[in-house]
Amino acid sequence: MSEVRVRIAPSPSGNLHVGTARTALFNYLFAKKNNGKFVLRIEDTDAERTSQEYVDNIFDSLKALGLNWDEGPDVGGEYGPYTQSQRFDIYPKYIQELLDKGFAYECFCTPEELEAEKEEATQNKKAYVYSKKCENLTEEEKAKLRAEGRKPAIRFNVAKAQAAFHDSSILEFEDLVKGKLHMDTNLIGDFVIMKSNGAPTYNYAVVIDDALMKISHVIRGEDHISNTYKQILIFEALGFEVPRFGHLGMILAPDRSKLSKRHGATAVSDFVEQGYLTEALVNFVALLGWAPSDGEEIKPVDKIAEDFRIGEISSSNSIFEYDKLKWMNSHYIKMLPIEELKEKLKKYLTKYDLSELTDAQYTRMVEITREPLILLSDITDAVSYFFGGENVEIEPEVQTEVIDTEISQDVLKSFVEQAKDWEWSEENLHEKLEAFRSEYKEKGVKPKVTMWAIRAAITGRTRGADMTATLAILGKDNCIKRAKRSIK
């Protein structure tokens, strides 16, 4: 068997979309599993809509996801260049071959003429198929048209190619994920492969690039199924080996429409910005349409690759459920090594003066506040009461519902009284607090209530990180001052 070579070919007309990321992932997994090569190609034939900024975003996002490519615009490779706009000189050659073989012809139709044809088709409730008006133009006619200043586009002769390589008008291929797929080529119509301005169209450029880059398997979204028939015909007409194709279901938003900004993040970089871990994102996206054989859903990409089989991918669309992604993200946050977490979190702590804390205190603070985090960005709010010295912002409700009660006031007075003699280490605090709680328990005050009073006064909230550690990090001075401030 020849070498497995797959590719991801994004168009830099926007930041890397999660859908593209998933396609990239499946290609990557397929390459890994089969000891193949993963190629990155930038499809920027439409100069109007593409920009370098997006190219950079695509590179960065793919790298962040851990989907490293073996060949691509930056790392090069045997079959470069890997950016379509740099390959414009190689496309005409094969156009000429197609022309010579009679599989393509010049078309002088104007946009208006074409528009009229389409209009007529809709009127008659028929599928629109190009009329082939220009198929048999004589040299004289062409010369005349040219003299009028018309520049021809090149169209591919579908029927001719189909007849040359197949028995009927039905074109069939075996899809890696969907099985047998077929289409009546009579319904396709002679499509343009080179625009009148000399630029290749997508369907044509893809074939040339895939063929020249020796791509063995094309794994992409099912929105490309209808393009596949056109592409197979070009491969055949040019005598290239036709690759295997695999079409993935689409990713839909919870309302079954296309996933767009209004649903939340859509670009990988958006997710990262919002505090998602790329490890969680890849893992989650792998589970869209695929399930691990051992039922273990949380696993790193290389483990997934071992288990991956393309034929097992679901052929239906799947909905992007943010809830499950969040669950997964919180899982990955819990598993992240503390030093890495500390580093990643800094980005969300810029509003605080981190110099108030020693590194040990910062570490401890992260340890005790990481648990409930769903997004990294949640840390901003989770940690606010560790800063600002003796001043804490107290939520109004906490003030009236908790701090102002008779019991709380009593607890706080007693706390201030006792705490001033405590040795302020976490261990000792733990013991002291425990004793403090039992003392009140004997008076009929639940431990929960006792702790609430202290927590409320010191953090301004009714919920938060482990109290003992919180007190320790804040320091004796701050704690006592904060407690005193809450005593009326």
Add this chain to the structure above:
RNA sequence: GCCCCCAUCGUCUAGAGGCCUAGGACAACACCCUUUCACGGUGUAGACAGCGAUUCGAAUUCGCUUGGGGGUACCA
């Protein structure tokens, strides 16, 4: 309009004719644990789109209907 693809709990899925009174995960709900929130644990609820056909037997095969998605460009 025409063409193509798809169809199991709300969601992601397991399921390749009898192992299915359909399994797991997220979400939901309840309880337990607990100094709070959370984590964790234990439970509850929840699906084979409909109709026909094949078969001793169908979630699994076939057909139709319905629903959803995609395509229909000198965009990619």
